[in-house]
Amino acid sequence: MVGGGQLARMTHEAGIPLGIRFKLLSDTPQDSAAQVVSDVVIGDYRDLETLRAFARGCDVITFDHEHVPMEHLRALEADGIPVRPGPDALVHAQDKGVMRAKLDEIGAPSPRHRIVSDPDDVAAFADEVGGFPVILKTVRGGYDGKGVWFVRTPEDAAAPFKAGVPVLAEEKVAFVRELAANIVRSPHGQAVAYPVVESRQVDGVCDTVIAPAPDLSEALAGEAQALALRIAKELGVTGHLAVELFETTDGRILVNELAMRPHNSGHWTQDGAVTSQFANHVRAVLDLPLGDPRPRAKWTVMANVLGGDYPDMYAAYLHCMAHDPQLKIHMYGKDVKHGRKVGHVNTYGDDLDDVLERARHAADYLRGTVTA
Numbered sequence: 001m002v003g004g005g006q007l008a009r010m011t012h013e014a015g016i017p018l019g020i021r022f023k024l025l026s027d028t029p030q031d032s033a034a035q036v037v038s039d040v041v042i043g044d045y046r047d048l049e050t051l052r053a054f055a056r057g058c059d060v061i062t063f064d065h066e067h068v069p070m071e072h073l074r075a076l077e078a079d080g081i082p083v084r085p086g087p088d089a090l091v092h093a094q095d096k097g098v099m100r101a102k103l104d105e106i107g108a109p110s111p112r113h114r115i116v117s118d119p120d121d122v123a124a125f126a127d128e129v130g131g132f133p134v135i136l137k138t139v140r141g142g143y144d145g146k147g148v149w150f151v152r153t154p155e156d157a158a159a160p161f162k163a164g165v166p167v168l169a170e171e172k173v174a175f176v177r178e179l180a181a182n183i184v185r186s187p188h189g190q191a192v193a194y195p196v197v198e199s200r201q202v203d204g205v206c207d208t209v210i211a212p213a214p215d216l217s218e219a220l221a222g223e224a225q226a227l228a229l230r231i232a233k234e235l236g237v238t239g240h241l242a243v244e245l246f247e248t249t250d251g252r253i254l255v256n257e258l259a260m261r262p263h264n265s266g267h268w269t270q271d272g273a274v275t276s277q278f279a280n281h282v283r284a285v286l287d288l289p290l291g292d293p294r295p296r297a298k299w300t301v302m303a304n305v306l307g308g309d310y311p312d313m314y315a316a317y318l319h320c321m322a323h324d325p326q327l328k329i330h331m332y333g334k335d336v337k338h339g340r341k342v343g344h345v346n347t348y349g350d351d352l353d354d355v356l357e358r359a360r361h362a363a364d365y366l367r368g369t370v371t372a
Helices: 006-018 048-055 070-078 087-094 096-106 119-128 159-163 218-235 277-285 313-323 352-367
Strands: 023-026 039-042 113-116 134-138 148-151 167-171 175-185 191-193 197-202 205-211 239-248 253-259 299-306 328-331 341-349
Touching (some): 006 023, 006 277, 023 048, 039 048, 048 070, 070 087, 087 218, 087 253, 096 167, 113 119, 175 277, 205 352, 218 239, 239 277, 313 328, 313 352
Parallel strands (some): 023 039
Antiparallel strands (some): 175 239, 205 299, 299 341
16 A cells, blocks of 8 residues: 555454455655554655565555556556556546546536636636636645635636645535535446535544435435446546535536545444445455445444644543543554544434434543543
8 A cells, every 4th residue: 555644544443354465665764554464665756766666575465545646556557566546547546637628527416616727717607607616626636625715806816826736626615515425436347435525624634424314315416326336437447436515505416526545534334334445445445345334333433633732632532431431443543633634433323413413522521622
């Protein structure tokens, strides 16, 4: 696996019961996954020879991020190394402009959009979609709200162009909430779909995920799952695909973003599904039969633990575990920094209000925003 973050850490954990020998390319020995994987190569994923040396002896290469240069992945494929997902698929998660063009081609519903060249062009786009505000995104490199601007005037539009990469303009969608449809697809085309979830954001960062999405009609949930499965097939995705969606005020779904790796909106599956997203990603990239994605409980809630004022979160375990013996805590081994994702908690049960309260209490107590 290329990338040493928490996604690699949890994917490694899922492969242990299967006896999978896991090799990691990590930036530093302190990275989340590098702390727990025995076979770690420290190096730069942007260097082709580092990637080639890392790939020797591997049966398959997969990723915990989308940032490896496409030309490097094509070189690995030319060397005979299976890359999953392959570069022809992964480019749609790496480049938002390419993604939007492909989604248009296959008729997937999306916000109105186009590449813009300068602030004047942004103003012209705003006129095309009914006026400001509009959303601007750098086509590469953004995540967790980074590389995204909410633009109210032409004067606000200058900042995105300073990055020196193309800028994508999108209409500001009138939406009720954000949803995510998570699916996993194997090389021979077997695919499974998890329940559609509601993803609640705070300052552009995922805060809470509710599985399944409350009060989502069966028809719209089925439409979202079918859309995610179709996108995976059309793009040739192998492994986990997260399709982030807007549920609009007029009852439609629109594609917001794509991620071709385990995803924050699927962390609930560790404790809330028969087979987690991580276990199914491992199965998919190795072309093993996929596991059952059905939920174990009526409701599962995942709450991210963000860094706060308490650097020693270990001391908070005593309260959280005693307060809620069913609570599942997953920490990433990261140094605590304000606003940084350092872990998550999962809760489950039959009463959604109770499950939500338990998840939020635990996440807030670990962060230090509540003390009782």
